[in-house]
Each structure stands twice: as structure tokens, then as C-alpha cells.
Amino acid sequence: xxxxxxxxxxxxxxxxxxxxxxxxxxxxxxxxxxxxxxxxxxxxxxxxxxxxxxxxxxxxxxxxxxxxxxxxxxxxxxxxxxxxxxxxxxxxxxxxxxxxxxxxxxxxxxxxxxxxxxxxxxxxxxxxxxxxxxx
Numbered sequence: 001x002x003x004x005x006x007x008x009x010x011x012x013x014x015x016x017x018x019x020x021x022x023x024x025x026x027x028x029x030x031x032x033x034x035x036x037x038x039x040x041x042x043x044x045x046x047x048x049x050x051x052x053x054x055x056x057x058x059x060x061x062x063x064x065x066x067x068x069x070x071x072x073x074x075x076x077x078x079x080x081x082x083x084x085x086x087x088x089x090x091x092x093x094x095x096x097x098x099x100x101x102x103x104x105x106x107x108x109x110x111x112x113x114x115x116x117x118x119x120x121x122x123x124x125x126x127x128x129x130x131x132x133x134x135x
Contacts (some may be wrong), residue, residue: 027064028089028125032057032081035068035123038112065124071095074118079110080125088129095119103128 058066078124082089082104093100096113104111115121 004064012084016121024128025090025126025131027062028058028060028083028086028127029062029064031125032059032124033066033123034079035071036077036079038075038077059130060125063094063124064120064126067120067122069120070117071119071121073115073119076113076115078123080104080123082106085131086127086129087128087131090124093121094124095121 005037036056058068060066074108078091080089080091086106088103088105090103091100091111093111093113097116098114100111100113102111113121
């Protein structure tokens with residue numbers, strides 16, 4: 001009886017681990033991040049690998065980050081498309097003044113950042129809470 005319980009418990013734990021795709025604090029990979037000049041929008045940055053390509057929207061990498069090059073000083077809005085089910089995510093922006101480290105939600109998916117000097121900022125997004133739906 002103890003062996004049966006132990007085997008059933010291990011099987012349940014393995015199923016739970018396999019069905020949980022991410023852990024709170026994990027990077028959000030492959031989501032859209034849009035950096036726009038505020039006010040006015042338009043081209044505001046270059047991608048990290050392309051010196052002449054105008055980039056306003058990028059997808060996050062495996063680390064949940066996007067990098068921009070040669071962003072002029074100014075005020076910017078960063079819009080993040082949270083995937084279905086994610087109810088809160090934490091965002092950090094390097095190079096902003098003051099530093100940005102805040103939470104976003106589906107109803108408030110944008111943040112403002114100010115760059116005092118030209119910079120090459122990095123935006124990183126990790127999920128904090130997720131709505132779990134039963135099957």
C-alpha cells in the first residue's frame with residue numbers, strides 16, 4: 001500500500017510538472033514589444049543587429065528581452081502584448097531615467113520611459129501571475 005501511494009504521488013507530481021508550462025518569474029518569449037516616441041510615434045530606434053533598419057516592434061528572445069540601438073534622448077511609450085492567460089508581468093528597462101521596473105496588466109499594457117541621453121536600451125518582460133483554466 002505504501003508503494004502504491006508513493007508511485008501514485010510521484011506520477012501526480014510528474015503530471016503536474018509537465019502540465020505547468022512556466023514558473024512565475026520566467027521570461028515571456030516571443031511576445032511583441034513596441035517602442036514609440038512620445039508624442040508622435042514614428043521611427044525611434046534601430047534593432048541591435050541592423051544599423052540602418054528602423055525598428056519600432058520586436059519579439060522578445062528566450063530571455064524575455066528585446067534590445068534597441070541608438071535611441072535618441074526623449075520620452076517614449078513601450079507597449080507590450082501580453083499573451084492570453086497572463087494577468088500580470090514585470091518589466092524592466094535599462095538606460096531610462098529614472099530606472100523603470102514596474103508591473104503591467106492586460107488592461108494597462110504600456111509604460112513610459114525617458115532617456116536623458118542617446119542609449120541602447122533593453123526591455124525585459126517576465127510573467128508574474130497567470131489565470132489558470134480547468135479543462
